[in-house]
Structures are given as C-alpha cells and as structure tokens.
Amino acid sequence: MRRIFRIALVPLLLWLAAGQAQAHAMLDHAEPRVGNKVASPPREVTLWFTQKLESAFSTITVTNGAGERVDTGKPRVSGNRMSVPLRPGGSGTYHVTWRALSVDAHTTDGSFTFQVGE
Numbered sequence: 311m312r313r314i315f316r317i318a319l320v321p322l323l324l325w326l327a328a329g330q331a332q333a334h335a336m337l338d339h340a341e342p343r344v345g346n347k348v349a350s351p352p353r354e355v356t357l358w359f360t361q362k363l364e365s366a367f368s369t370i371t372v373t374n375g376a377g378e379r380v381d382t383g384k385p386r387v388s389g390n391r392m393s394v395p396l397r398p399g400g401s402g403t404y405h406v407t408w409r410a411l412s413v414d415a416h417t418t419d420g421s422f423t424f425q426v427g428e
C-alpha cells in the first residue's frame with residue numbers, strides 16, 4: 311500500500327513542479343524594446359508577459375539618465391500587458407524595474423535598460 315502511494319506520488323510532484331514553472335509571468339517583450347535605442351523620450355513603457363497579471367501588486371518603476379523617476383505612478387494592467395505613462399525625461403539610459411504578480415499568485419521581478427538619444 312505504502313509503496314504504491316510512493317510510485318504514484320513522484321510523477322505527480324514532478325508534474326506539479328513543471329506546471330508551476332510554466333505558470334510564472336516572465337517578461338516576453340517590451341516597448342521600447344529591451345536594450346534598444348529610441349530617438350525621443352517615450353510617452354509610456356509597456357511590458358508583455360507570458361502570463362496574465364493581477365493589477366494589484368504589479369508595478370513598473372522607470373528612471374531616466376539622471377536617475378530621476380519619470381513613471382507617473384500606478385501602471386495599467388490588461389491581461390498579460392502592463393504599461394505606465396512617463397513624464398518627459400530627456401536623453402540617456404533609462405532603467406525599467408518591474409514586479410509582476412501573475413494570476414496564479416506567483417511573483418516575478420526583473421529590470422532592463424533602453425537608451426534615449428537625440
């Protein structure tokens with residue numbers, strides 16, 4: 311009895327672990343694109359994820375070349391997309407830091423940069 315239970319349990323746990331890993335909201339792509347250069351300061355930053363997001367607790371912080379915050383606060387979440395408006399921040403290296411709570415209640419975070427040139 312105990313042995314049968316063990317045989318059944320191991321594949322079940324592996325299957326659960328694989329399912330959970332796939333369910334995390336990872337960054338799929340962004341606009342402006344990760345590492346790219348754009349000519350003028352963007353009016354917003356939009357991120358697309360591999361999973362739908364919960365709007366509460368999902369955040370985007372953007373700083374400009376001078377290290378000043380240029381995001382205007384709470385991001386808009388729609389399905390697997392999250393975006394935040396920016397105020398004018400001039401040229402330089404922009405840093406985007408994001409934190410995402412996916413609908414399966416797992417949190418992921420990350421950061422990337424893009425360049426704004428004249």
Ligand SMILES: [Cu+2]
Binds near residue numbers: 332333412
């Ligand atoms: Cu997950």
